[in-house]
Amino acid sequence: MYAGIDSDKDNFFSHNDCLAKSLSSASDQMTSGSLQDNITEIIRPTSESLSNGLQISDKAEEAILQWDGLTFVVETNVKKELTSRVILNQISGHVQPGETIAIIGSSGAGKTTLLNALSGRISGGRLSGKILYCGSQRQPGIFRRATSYVQQEDIMHSLLTVQETLMYAAKLRLSNSQYSQEQKQARVEDILKQLRLEGIRNSQIGNTQNRGISGGERKRVSIGVELLTDPRILFLDEPTSGLDSNSSQLTVELVRKIVTERRIAALMTIHQPSARIFNMFDKVILLSQGHVVYFGSTASTIDYFSNIGYACPVHENPADYFVDLMTLDYRSEEALAESKMRVANLAYCFLQYKTQVRAKDYAKAVIMYDQAILAEKQESAVVIAQPTRNSWIYEYKTLAQRDWLNLMRNVPFLASQVIQSLATALIVGFMFFHLKHDSASIQNRLGVLYIVALNATFPIIMPALYAFFDERDIMLRERSAAVYRVTPFYISKATTFMPIALTSSAVFICGVYFISHLAFSTGKFFATLGVLSCLNVVSISFMLMVGSAVRTMDVAFVIAPGIITIELLFGGLLANPKTIPEAIKWIHWINPVYYAYAAFVRNEFSGLEFACIPGAVCYSNGNDVIDAYGMGRFTVGQDVAMLLVIAAIFYMAGYALLRWRAKPKFTWI
Numbered sequence: 001m002y003a004g005i006d007s008d009k010d011n012f013f014s015h016n017d018c019l020a021k022s023l024s025s026a027s028d029q030m031t032s033g034s035l036q037d038n039i040t041e042i043i044r045p046t047s048e049s050l051s052n053g054l055q056i057s058d059k060a061e062e063a064i065l066q067w068d069g070l071t072f073v074v075e076t077n078v079k080k081e082l083t084s085r086v087i088l089n090q091i092s093g094h095v096q097p098g099e100t101i102a103i104i105g106s107s108g109a110g111k112t113t114l115l116n117a118l119s120g121r122i123s124g125g126r127l128s129g130k131i132l133y134c135g136s137q138r139q140p141g142i143f144r145r146a147t148s149y150v151q152q153e154d155i156m157h158s159l160l161t162v163q164e165t166l167m168y169a170a171k172l173r174l175s176n177s178q179y180s181q182e183q184k185q186a187r188v189e190d191i192l193k194q195l196r197l198e199g200i201r202n203s204q205i206g207n208t209q210n211r212g213i214s215g216g217e218r219k220r221v222s223i224g225v226e227l228l229t230d231p232r233i234l235f236l237d238e239p240t241s242g243l244d245s246n247s248s249q250l251t252v253e254l255v256r257k258i259v260t261e262r263r264i265a266a267l268m269t270i271h272q273p274s275a276r277i278f279n280m281f282d283k284v285i286l287l288s289q290g291h292v293v294y295f296g297s298t299a300s301t302i303d304y305f306s307n308i309g310y311a312c313p314v315h316e317n318p319a320d321y322f323v324d325l326m327t328l329d330y331r332s333e334e335a336l337a338e339s340k341m342r343v344a345n346l347a348y349c350f351l352q353y354k355t356q357v358r359a360k361d362y363a364k365a366v367i368m369y370d371q372a373i374l375a376e377k378q379e380s381a382v383v384i385a386q387p388t389r390n391s392w393i394y395e396y397k398t399l400a401q402r403d404w405l406n407l408m409r410n411v412p413f414l415a416s417q418v419i420q421s422l423a424t425a426l427i428v429g430f431m432f433f434h435l436k437h438d439s440a441s442i443q444n445r446l447g448v449l450y451i452v453a454l455n456a457t458f459p460i461i462m463p464a465l466y467a468f469f470d471e472r473d474i475m476l477r478e479r480s481a482a483v484y485r486v487t488p489f490y491i492s493k494a495t496t497f498m499p500i501a502l503t504s505s506a507v508f509i510c511g512v513y514f515i516s517h518l519a520f521s522t523g524k525f526f527a528t529l530g531v532l533s534c535l536n537v538v539s540i541s542f543m544l545m546v547g548s549a550v551r552t553m554d555v556a557f558v559i560a561p562g563i564i565t566i567e568l569l570f571g572g573l574l575a576n577p578k579t580i581p582e583a584i585k586w587i588h589w590i591n592p593v594y595y596a597y598a599a600f601v602r603n604e605f606s607g608l609e610f611a612c613i614p615g616a617v618c619y620s621n622g623n624d625v626i627d628a629y630g631m632g633r634f635t636v637g638q639d640v641a642m643l644l645v646i647a648a649i650f651y652m653a654g655y656a657l658l659r660w661r662a663k664p665k666f667t668w669i
């Protein structure tokens with residue numbers, strides 16, 4: 001373990017020492033191979049380089065997070081051949097309480113990968129090395145609760161205000177056994193004040209369609225949400241991305257102030273900060289192609305680089321200068337070879353520096369690590385109290401309240417549901433106006449009932465699926481921080497969409513029933529309404545199943561309509577169930593639209609008498625129609641039971657799939 005370069009103490013190895021060796025070695029060995037190979041080849045620490053007298057900081061002993069030899073390798077498929085690609089290469093460092101460290105590098109340097117590795121959110125490759133939290137090996141549950149991660153995208157409920165967003169986060173994230181509601185409220189007030197959000201506390205978050213607060217304000221709200229739990233380490237992925245320079249500066253300034261005041265630590269990735277922002281960081285990690293080319297105090301960067309032969313011009317932004325140095329230049333073959341050599345040289349120089357520090361302090365570092373690992377093995381490691389979780393029912397209540405508030409504020413969605421139901425009811429009602437009791441009305445009755453069934457599929461499923469995807473992304477983010485359980489979220493979704501679906505169906509069926517004069521009896525009306533409600537329950541469960549199964553909304557919007565179309569095809573009107581080939585007949589038995597339609601037809605036609613009119617196929621009574629159309633196999637009660645069984649299966653499948661999707665699949669060391 002090395003402690004990085006300290007501003008006041010370090011005297012670097014000489015420029016000539018590093019540069020001469022690295023360049024001669026590099027020029028000898030630099031070939032057209034990968035940069036990775038080149039760097040590995042030229043890094044050969046020498047005995048002279050180890051003899052340089054360097055001082056290192058003792059502060060590493062107080063480190064809240066230490067990492068050593070972090071390497072992340074992924075398998076990539078190049079021209080059908082599996083090759084390993086090293087994304088992070090032997091990265092070491094530490095962060096202490098009160099420090100804000102920036103991970104800087106060009107695009108693709110491995111900044112986010114490093115941040116994810118350190119925060120325990122990395123997946124998809126092989127991670128090796130050591131990471132110690134408070135001197136002990138990390139325990140996933142404890143570490144996740146003691147740290148917070150601010151993602152690059154600010155995924156929040158667009159219709160909630162700033163204060164509501166923070167308050168719901170406080171309700172869900174803070175344990176009721178440790179905080180009363182008043183204390184949670186006070187904590188939100190603190191955050192509003194610290195992040196200068198008081199003036200916009202009642203503004204809605206907004207999104208691309210509804211203008212809300214500014215990008216900088218959104219970022220500060222995201223940070224506020226993550227700070228509510230008082231984390232010991234705050235990870236931030238590109239917190240200034242997309243912000244203007246003032247907002248970026250304010251964001252970093254406030255983070256730094258909070259970090260210093262609360263004595264927590266912050267690690268953030270940042271692409272190319274302004275000179276002002278650059279100087280705000282206590283330390284920087286400069287990354288290039290997965291290699292650290294500098295880790296140490298920000299104040300020492302200019303000296304360090306000028307010592308190894310890269311003096312930053314006086315009026316240039318140091319961050320820009322360093323990022324340019326670390327970036328591969330793809331403009332021409334020569335430029336690429338030259339930039340690869342430069343990056344290899346930078347990595348080599350820093351490795352030499354690191355090796356010298358290691359040589360001097362190796363014994364101490366090894367002892368510290370061994371002690372820490374031994375302590376962990378003996379289970380005498382620091383025991384950090386794990387906050388107790390809120391009850392299941394409290395989580396459900398809070399999530400349902402938040403969902404309901406969101407839904408009620410979504411006026412365009414609610415209005416479109418009501419208008420769609422009313423408009424379709426009027427059009428369908430008048431199309432089949434005042435049905436008579438003659439044989440010509442048979443086709444019309446069959447048609448109107450089919451439209452009733454159809455209206456409980458597409459118009460219910462598609463908007464709900466769209467809303468569910470938005471919410472699912474928020475849930476996945478909140479779940480990665482173990483904010484609540486999956487079950488309350490799932491039940492909350494199932495219950496909040498339901499009243500909307502039932503109301504819009506009820507509006508529709510009332511309009512259609514009374515305008516078109518379907519079989520006029522109270523019993524038949526409520527039976528139709530009941531069957532329709534069951535079909536709605538199936539539709540919501542189907543939406544939850546597809547929304548949980550599929551990774552992206554694009555795919556869901558192809559799959560869901562495809563399945564619904566098949567359901568409608570086998571619904572009983574377009575093809576007579578009796579004539580469908582045996583090989584695909586089974587589709588009926590798992591088709592909710594068929595059961596609902598069969599129940600509608602049976603309920604409507606049973607007991608009806610029809611007068612035969614010339615030119616129309618004549619069935620003298622409703623029972624003949626039921627038989628002729630193959631709808632008499634089950635009773636209405638059996639159809640309803642089948643609908644409920646299908647809904648239960650869909651709900652359970654959706655739940656299992658969501659649990660699987662929400663389960664963090666991170667590589668842990």
Ligand SMILES: Nc1ncnc2c1ncn2[C@@H]1O[C@H](COP(=O)(O)OP(=O)(O)OP(=O)(O)O)[C@@H](O)[C@H]1O
Binds near residue numbers: 087
């Ligand atoms: N699991 C993975 N599988 C394959 N490649 C990966 C994986 N994780 C990271 N990479 C690759 O590693 C490289 C570094 O990615 P990373 O996101 O860490 O870069 P970055 O420095 O944060 O870049 P940017 O500033 O553009 O976000 C990229 O080329 C990326 O495609």
